[in-house]
Amino acid sequence: MRPVLAVLAALAVLCAAPAAAQSTLEAVSKKGHVQCGVNVGLAGFSQPDSQGAWKGIDVDVCRAVAAAVFGDASKVRYTPLTAQQRFTALQSGEVDILSRNTTWTITRDTSLGLNFVGVNYYDGQGFMVHAKRKVKSAKQLNGATVCVQPGTTTELNLADYFRSHNMKFKPVVIEKLEEVLNAYFSGRCDVYTTDVSGLVAVRASRATKPGEHIILPEVISKEPLGPAVRHGDDRWFDIVKWSLFAMIEAEELGLSSKNIEQQLTTTNPSIQRFVGASGDIGKMMGLDNRWAVNIVKQVGNYGESFDANLKPLGFERGINKLWTQGGLMYAPPIR
Amino acid sequence: MKKSWLWQAALIGAAGFAVWYFASNTAQNLEARRIASGFGFLSREAGFEIGETTFFSYSAADTYLRALAVGLANTFRIAALGIVLATLLGAAIGLARLAPNWLLARLAGAYVELLRNVPLLVQLFFWYALISENLPAPAEALNPLPGVFLSNRGLYFPLPGDFPELSGFNFTGGVGLTPEFAALLLGLVTYTAAFIAEIVRAGILSVPRGQVDAAYSMGLARRGAMRYIVLPQALRLVVPPLTSQYLNLTKNSSLAVAIGYPDLVSIANTTMNQTGQAIEGIVVIMAVYLTISLSISLVMNGYNRRVALRGVAR
Numbered sequence: 001m002r003p004v005l006a007v008l009a010a011l012a013v014l015c016a017a018p019a020a021a022q023s024t025l026e027a028v029s030k031k032g033h034v035q036c037g038v039n040v041g042l043a044g045f046s047q048p049d050s051q052g053a054w055k056g057i058d059v060d061v062c063r064a065v066a067a068a069v070f071g072d073a074s075k076v077r078y079t080p081l082t083a084q085q086r087f088t089a090l091q092s093g094e095v096d097i098l099s100r101n102t103t104w105t106i107t108r109d110t111s112l113g114l115n116f117v118g119v120n121y122y123d124g125q126g127f128m129v130h131a132k133r134k135v136k137s138a139k140q141l142n143g144a145t146v147c148v149q150p151g152t153t154t155e156l157n158l159a160d161y162f163r164s165h166n167m168k169f170k171p172v173v174i175e176k177l178e179e180v181l182n183a184y185f186s187g188r189c190d191v192y193t194t195d196v197s198g199l200v201a202v203r204a205s206r207a208t209k210p211g212e213h214i215i216l217p218e219v220i221s222k223e224p225l226g227p228a229v230r231h232g233d234d235r236w237f238d239i240v241k242w243s244l245f246a247m248i249e250a251e252e253l254g255l256s257s258k259n260i261e262q263q264l265t266t267t268n269p270s271i272q273r274f275v276g277a278s279g280d281i282g283k284m285m286g287l288d289n290r291w292a293v294n295i296v297k298q299v300g301n302y303g304e305s306f307d308a309n310l311k312p313l314g315f316e317r318g319i320n321k322l323w324t325q326g327g328l329m330y331a332p333p334i335r
Numbered sequence: 336m337k338k339s340w341l342w343q344a345a346l347i348g349a350a351g352f353a354v355w356y357f358a359s360n361t362a363q364n365l366e367a368r369r370i371a372s373g374f375g376f377l378s379r380e381a382g383f384e385i386g387e388t389t390f391f392s393y394s395a396a397d398t399y400l401r402a403l404a405v406g407l408a409n410t411f412r413i414a415a416l417g418i419v420l421a422t423l424l425g426a427a428i429g430l431a432r433l434a435p436n437w438l439l440a441r442l443a444g445a446y447v448e449l450l451r452n453v454p455l456l457v458q459l460f461f462w463y464a465l466i467s468e469n470l471p472a473p474a475e476a477l478n479p480l481p482g483v484f485l486s487n488r489g490l491y492f493p494l495p496g497d498f499p500e501l502s503g504f505n506f507t508g509g510v511g512l513t514p515e516f517a518a519l520l521l522g523l524v525t526y527t528a529a530f531i532a533e534i535v536r537a538g539i540l541s542v543p544r545g546q547v548d549a550a551y552s553m554g555l556a557r558r559g560a561m562r563y564i565v566l567p568q569a570l571r572l573v574v575p576p577l578t579s580q581y582l583n584l585t586k587n588s589s590l591a592v593a594i595g596y597p598d599l600v601s602i603a604n605t606t607m608n609q610t611g612q613a614i615e616g617i618v619v620i621m622a623v624y625l626t627i628s629l630s631i632s633l634v635m636n637g638y639n640r641r642v643a644l645r646g647v648a649r
Contacts, residue, residue, distance in 0.1 A: 084608045091370060091611075112611035113370035133504075143503040145488065150601070151608025156382045159395035170505065171384045172515070173605070174595040179460075183595065188467040188487050188514060190504050231369050 024096055024229070024236035025069070025286060033075045036062035037095035040080040040177060042198060043205040044310045045101045045121075054078050058099040060305040061120055061227050063298070064243040065097060068291040073298035082175055084151040087112050090230060097240055099227040101195065103153045108228075117241035119226040120302075122319045122328050124219035125157050126196040128203065131212050133190055138218040142167040147180050147189035149173070154194050157221040181206055195223050197315065204313045239285055245331035246292045249274065250301035252322055252331065257300040260293055273335055281334065292334070302329060361614065376610045377403075383605060385597045387513055399606050406602030407623060413516065413598065414585040414627070417523045421584060422577075424524060425531025432536050443532065450529035456590055458526055463518035463594040470514075473505055482509070489513040515596040519588065527584045534576045538569035570642050578635035582628050589624075599623055 028034055038046035038058055046056040054076075063073040079095050090098040091113050101123075102108075104116040127146075129135045138161070148155050150173045162169050172189050174180040181202060184192040192199070196219060203210045227244065229237050250256070253271055255263055264275050272278040276289035283289060299305065306317060321327025365372045377400040384395050389408040393401060431443035450458070467487050471477065476486035482493035484501075490512040491499035499509030542565045550560035591598040600620060607616035 084604055087608065087611055088613050091368065091613075107609075108611070111369075111371040113365075113368035141504075143505055143507070145505060150383075150605040155384075155605070156609065159382055159384045162384075163395055169384065171386045172595045173386065173597065173601065175592060175604070179593065179595075182464070183467060186464075186468040186487065187472050232367065 024233045025239065028069060028096055028236075032070075033077050034062055034066045034069065034097060035079060035095045036065075036076050037079045037081045037086055037089050037098040037100055038062070039100045040082060042101060042177075043201040044197070044313050044315065045201070046078075046080075046099070055309060057120055057305050057309050058101060058227070060247070060299050060309070061099045061240075061244055062097055064247055064295045065240055067294040067298045068239060068243045068246070068285075068287055071288060071290070071294045073294070082177075083149050084175055087114065090114055090228065093230070096236070097227055097229055101197070101225045102228060103195075103223045104226050104228075105153060113231045114228045115231050115237055116226050116228045117237060118244045119224040119328075120244060121197060121225045123195040123197045123223040123225050125154055125193060125221040125223055126199055126219050127216040128184075128192045128199045128213050129190060129216060130187070131214050135190075135214070135216065138216045138220065139165060139167075141169065141191060143169070144190040145170045145172060145188070146191045146193055147172050147174070147184040148193055149177065149180055150175055152194075153221070153223065158193055161220045195225070197225075197310075200315060201313055235286060239287065242285065242334070243291075243295060246274075246295050246334065247299065247302040247305065248322070248329050248331040249334050250292070250296045251303040251329075252324060255296050255301060256304055257297055260296045264293070270335070279335075365614075371610070371612060372615070374615055376606075376612055376615070379610075381606070381609075383609065385602065386595070387516065387597060399610070402602050402606065403599065403619065406597060406599035409597055410585075410588055410591075410599040410623075410627075413519055413523065413588045413591070413596070417520060417527065417584050417588065418581050420520070420524045421527040421531055421580070424528035425580075426535050428528060428532035429535025429539070432532060433539060447529045447532050450526055451533075455522060455526050455587055456593060459518060459522040459590055459594050462521045463514065466514040466518050473501055476501070476506075487514060489517065513596075515591070515594055518594055519591050519596045522590075523584055523587060526587075527580055530580050530583075531577065534573055534580065535569070538573035539565055541572050542568045567642075571639075571644065574635060574639045574642060578632060578639075581631050581635065585627055585631065586624060 036059075038054065038056075041047045042056070044056055046054055046058045049055050059078070062076045062078070066075040067073040079089060081089050081095075081098075081100055086098055086100050086102065087108070089095050098114070101121070104119065108114065109116055127138050127141065135141065141162075146158060146169050148158055148171055155171070155173070158169070158171070172180075172183055174183060181192070183189055185207065192202070194202075196215065199215050203213050203215065207213055227240060229240050253274060255271065255274065260275070263271055264277065266272065269278070273281060275293050276282055276291070280289060282291045285291070288294070300308070303322075306315075306320065317327070319328050321329060323330040362372065378398050381397060381399045381402040382395050383402070385393055385402060385405055387409065388405050389412040391401065391405045391408055393405045428443045428446055431439050432447065434440050434443075470485060470487040473486045473488050476484040478484055482498045484491045484499055484506055486506075488505050488511070491506045491509045493499060493509045497508050499506040499511070546564055546568065547560055550564040555563065588598055589600040592601045592604060595601075603616045603620050607613045
């Protein structure tokens with residue numbers, strides 16, 4: 001069962017040689033692919049399509065890293081992880097990147113032995129209810145039975161919210177997404193709670209009649225979702241961090257998978273640095289100087305990734321717009 | 336003589352070294368990766384709610400230690416009730432399988448083969464789906480007896496002066512049995528009973544035919560022969576394998592995580608994930624199950640000594 005993975009992870013930590021000197025970049029280059037921990041199936045973030053190819057904005061981060069390292073975005077292997085498995089999988093070295101709609105919190109950043117590289121989706125927690133319950137606001141949920149997945153910030157925010165509003169609830173805590181959704185859809189729970197992005201994705205992709213479910217207006221927490229890497233390997237941390245930033249910066253510079261080839265010979269100095277025509281930013285990271293070109297050409301910029309994966313499910317860009325358009329997406333300068 | 340003593344010492348030394356090596360290596364690795372360690376987290380606020388509690392009261396403001404205690408109490412509740420019911424059902428089916436009535440014996444045989452050969456996890460999902468998908472919503476709850484309500488929120492009974500009633504989303508008052516608990520109990524009891532039935536049957540069949548014939552010739556009827564001659568002798572053989580089944584049932588109760596019953600493993604999993612301290616969490620789980628299992632063995636071995644043949648070397 002579930003503890004098996006934890007035991008394996010614990011064993012891996014037990015047995016790992018004390019002085020494991022090999023860096024993640026060396027290990028990744030040697031094995032020829034990036035091992036990426038993703039969600040077992042959350043539409044828009046990471047989910048295999050009908051051909052079995054993984055799709056989603058979390059998947060695109062992994063592909064961007066592979067494009068930067070190997071010049072080939074397809075050199076990724078995926079490890080689907082539940083909420084409970086994800087941190088041990090990263091800690092024990094089973095995956096090189098954890099890109100699994102994971103909320104960046106101080107506890108996780110400081111005590112779990114991992115580092116968050118940035119944010120690829122600004123989210124918040126919400127509630128979905130059966131429309132026939134005639135609930136209009138989360139404040140009317142006193143006494144409700146709530147389906148939730150364990151080991152998430154969701155579980156903690158849920159308890160906080162009801163405590164601070166002097167309301168009671170009964171949690172039904174099930175780890176597997178399929179099972180927890182079954183419990184909600186069958187009426188065992190009045191409410192299903194997770195990040196609003198998850199609610200939208202679930203309603204669009206799993207509900208037999210999406211119209212029978214209402215997402216309540218309250219957003220009860222801030223959930224900056226982003227990829228994370230193991231603590232203690234700064235070079236790898238830099239590569240993953242700047243692969244994500246490159247996607248955001250590309251959108252701001254107006255570079256996309258469609259026009260990047262034409263822009264290679266531009267005279268705009270920012271773009272020249274980005275595409276590696278001037279300077280040696282790639283080399284400073286231990287990568288090919290065309291690292292960012294490969295990312296944009298093969299994966300696309302952040303906006304393209306958003307439009308391809310999330311827009312079809314009915315997601316609004318909202319606070320995930322670029323800072324220049326009033327959103328929060330902001331990449332430090334690539335220079 | 337002396338040489339064997341040396342070997343023993345060497346073996347103990349090797350085992351001790353292995354433990355020390357793993358412990359120090361783990362500590363070093365955790366430190367190098369800046370992963371928090373130690374049991375200090377037990378006194379921190381847990382911050383998550385638990386769906387049902389046994390014996391202990393609990394709120395999200397309590398500590399991880401209390402949360403784990405609630406999980407342990409929930410494990411005890413399911414294990415204790417499960418052992419009693421599985422024994423009763425198992426004994427009944429075991430006897431039925433030996434009954435002279437052809438149909439009854441075949442039905443009991445079919446029960447054993449069916450339940451024993453389908454994985455327990457699958458059976459748990461079956462019971463849980465059966466309960467949560469087929470029962471009506473609280474507003475349309477079945478009301479078979481006054482004050483008793485059956486819905487997909489579970490079964491609610493009245494207590495003297497405390498009747499369950501529907502308020503808002505759910506029933507309040509009375510005592511409730513949640514679908515998760517019910518599904519887990521049903522699954523564990525019906526599954527383990529199949530094994531116990533076989534143990535009971537084997538125990539009875541192991542009593543030599545001559546004993547039964549002798550009982551009949553003494554003028555005892557079938558029932559009397561069973562009660563005074565066969566069962567006391569069968570019990571001696573039944574107790575040791577029965578102990579294993581009790582241990583199995585207790586350990587199998589950890590499958591609760593799959594259907595959302597908050598047992599020890601479920602709470603410990605959540606704790607591990609919220610604190611990131613997987614090694615400590617696993618240590619807690621192992622220590623608790625070891626303690627429970629050893630306690631059951633101790634009690635059952637004591638009982639076994641009481642029913643075993645006096646004066647027979649063991």
